[in-house]
Amino acid sequence: AQSVTQLGSHVSVSEGALVLLRCNYSSSVPPYLFWYVQYPNQGLQLLLKYTTGATLVKGINGFEAEFKKSETSFHLTKPSAHMSDAAEYFCAVSRSGGSNYKLTFGKGTLLTVNP
């Protein structure tokens, strides 16, 4: 079984400040990990993914995440927030190999960016 915990349902930052969105996972097998962003009235857009290899993953829009197996974490960061980053962010896990169709989502973190 696999699960995802996103710490903080709502994170508020000032424009230009560091963005840190937390995600912890549990998985009985090596996981595939994803961050998706959802802007109002839109679908989910893939920000970045970790499957194998380098543990620091760079994504779109200046976001990156680091896979830390020892901490079972995959936190999302961005050095400087922009107003356009305001959105809902979902961390998701699927299992590697086998039937990896099932994405298990966290409950989401709403990011607001203050001017």
Add this chain to the structure above:
Amino acid sequence: DTEVTQTPKHLVMGMTNKKSLKCEQHMGHRAMYWYKQKAKKPPELMFVYSYEKLSINESVPSRFSPECPNSSLLNLHLHALQPEDSALYLCASSQAMVGNNQPQHFGDGTRLSIL
């Protein structure tokens, strides 16, 4: 722009109506998915098609009937829906549902309101 196209964007229907949601992708993906998303919640998986065959039904009520006419198209037929079925319905696709590390790509969804 998303590579998964969903129509219509909005749909209002009465509980006795029959309507269909449509999804199209031209990425050559062989797995396609239907999700239901309620406000401020993560998406919930409903159905998975793999190579145009229904592989997964997550115990969805029979008033929802999926169809995959070909590898690029996915439909969701709706009949006798209930007010609690009002939600955002998301379509997604991926290269395969088994044994690969490619992510799911989402459409912008159809916002469905049941009167």
